[in-house]
Structure formats: structure tokens, C-alpha cells
Amino acid sequence: MNEISDLVSRWHIGRIHPTPDLEPTGWTLEKLCDIARLESGHTPSRNRPDFWDGDIPWLSLHDSKTIEGKTLHNTKMTVSALGLANSSARLLPEGTVALSRTATIGKVAV
Numbered sequence: 001m002n003e004i005s006d007l008v009s010r011w012h013i014g015r016i017h018p019t020p021d022l023e024p025t026g027w028t029l030e031k032l033c034d035i036a037r038l039e040s041g042h043t044p045s046r047n048r049p050d051f052w053d054g055d056i057p058w059l060s061l062h063d064s065k066t067i068e069g070k071t072l073h074n075t076k077m078t079v080s081a082l083g084l085a086n087s088s089a090r091l092l093p094e095g096t097v098a099l100s101r102t103a104t105i106g107k108v109a110v
Contacts, residue, residue, distance in 0.1 A: 032099075036097075039090055039092060041087065041088045041089035041090050042087055042088045042089060043060075043087065043089070044079055044083035044084065044086060044087040044089060045083075045086070045087070048083070048086075050080060050082055050083070051079060051080055051082055051083025051086065051087070052077065052078070052079055052080065052083060053078060053080065054078050054079050054080025054081060054082075054083065054084075055078060055080075056078055056079045056080065056081065056083075056084055056091065057072070057074065057075040057078055058075055058077040058078055058079045059072065059075050059098055060075070060076070060077060062075075062076040062077060063075050063076055064100070067098070067100075070110075071110045072098075072110070095110060096110070097110055098110070
């Protein structure tokens with residue numbers, strides 16, 4: 001087994017603890033919150049049809065089977081400007097890296 005695969009096999013990928021005791025040569029372990037801005041929001045009300053089917057892509061668990069390591073151009077659902085304005089969701093800029101940290105932990109896409 002090579003150095004990286006040996007270390008990864010001991011890292012318990014997806015868990016916060018234990019922190020790896022070794023790093024691959026030339027690597028430095030960093031906490032994600034130290035190198036990226038973490039965003040979170042909440043889904044607009046599903047009881048308001050006028051909050052949905054707009055022109056704003058809505059990345060959700062419904063997209064989880066298609067998001068791994070890809071650049072997304074479309075999502076299964078969209079929200080309206082009204083839905084966005086009436087929720088704690090935030091519109092993120094094009095090119096944002098999306099990393100799932102709940103439910104489908106570890107899924108990533110741009």
C-alpha cells in the first residue's frame with residue numbers, strides 16, 4: 001500500500017475524530033472552516049407554490065445522485081426570487097464549490 005492510501009485507510013473519512021496522527025509528506029491538515037467560508041440556509045416553504053419553479057437553481061438532496069465531482073448546470077428543482085427572499089437561503093456565486101456536510105456527507109460539485 002502506498003503512503004497516501006495507507007493514511008487515508010486510517011483517517012476514518014467522514015468523521016471529525018479521530019484526527020489523523022500522520023500526514024502525507026508535504027501535506028498539512030487544515031480544518032475546513034479555516035480555509036473556506038461555510039454557508040447554510042433553509043428551504044423556502046413548500047406550502048407556498050409561488051416560492052418554487054422559478055429561474056434560480058436549487059441544489060438539494062434530490063440532486064445527490066448526480067453531483068459527485070461534477071460541474072452542475074441544472075438542478076432538479078428551482079426556486080423563485082420570492083422564495084429566496086422569504087427564506088434564510090442565500091444565492092451563491094457561480095463557481096462556488098458545494099460540499100454536502102449533512103445527509104449525503106462528502107458529495108461535492110461546482
